[in-house]
Amino acid sequence: MSEQDRLPPLQMLSVFESAARLASFTAAARELGSTQPAVSQRIVQLEAELGAPLFDRGHRGVTLTADGRRLYEAVRQSIETLRGAVAEIRAARANGALTILTDAGFATYWLVPRLMDLRRWLPDINVKVVTSQSAFDPRRDHADVAIAFGEGDWSPCTATRLFQEQVVAVCSPAFREAHPEIVEPADLRAAPLLHVQPTEPERWLGWNGWFAAHGLAAPSDEQGSTFNSYALVMHAALTHQGVALGWLPLIDELLSSGQLVTLFDGPVTTSRGYFLVCPQARPEAPAAPAFRRWLFGACAQNAVASPS
Secondary structure (H helix, E strand, C coil): CCCCCCCCCHHHHHHHHHHHHHCCHHHHHHHHCCCHHHHHHHHHHHHHHHCCCCEEEECCEEEECHHHHHHHHHHHHHHHHHHHHHHHHHHHHHCCEEEEEECHHHHHHHHHHHHHHHHHHCCCCEEEEEECCCCCCCCCCCCCEEEEEECCCCCCCEEEEEEEEEEEEEECHHHHHHCCCCCCHHHHHHCCEEEECCCCCCCCCCHHHHHHHCCCCCCCCCCCEEECCHHHHHHHHHCCCCEEEEEECCCHHHHHCCCCEECCCCCEEEEEEEEEEECCCCCCCCCHHHHHHHHHHHHHHHHHHCCC
């Protein structure tokens, strides 16, 4: 950052805003719980920082110079913006708002279909669902709670497993009927496969891992189609374009309704899964405990009703 871009200390700007608004160093000192000499010293330091006088001092008080009026308007607008943001944050927490961060697949296929039930359970909570395809990083991602996919290590956050990663090969009933030759896992090596764009390192089970779990070599990645979101993969499967990997319990509703069918018995299970992750570095949102109770209850109900 260049010397011209460097901001003066915020404490100086706060003292300046008070003195400019009240047109008096003495009145500013009373408002700030300070003394008139201390306020005068802060103003002198700010003027030295900027290399320009901000006040004309007179026997009857102080008035802003042209540079002072320009700075005051900018500082006033900035402080009003800060006050508005702080008020919104405080009001949201007081009114029971809750921000949930998760990935698009979980939000689309598990959370959103249950939002009406969540609203009935917690009618006074304003729920905000934010999705991200990046791996959850507690140092970067800020939310009241996160439902994250991984191995469960998001230190220093607390993480509680909701579902273990269980993956099945699925397709539409029409595709299944059109391909009676698919009888066992090895037969998929010649079938059109629907891929989620892979990550490095691998964050979820892909077709290579699925075939390896069945003791088979995977076909080339060029076979089938690749999409950069799980929703697109599911849409392709629902429109009879190939075989996809389906994560339980995300696709339970699609299986129960008959929109998708599994090709073989038994899912491939890994050590990964979905976890409820709660930050420890800041105060807990008032709505978080109630949301956790609803979430654990919904997960237990899902386990009983699961078609898998």
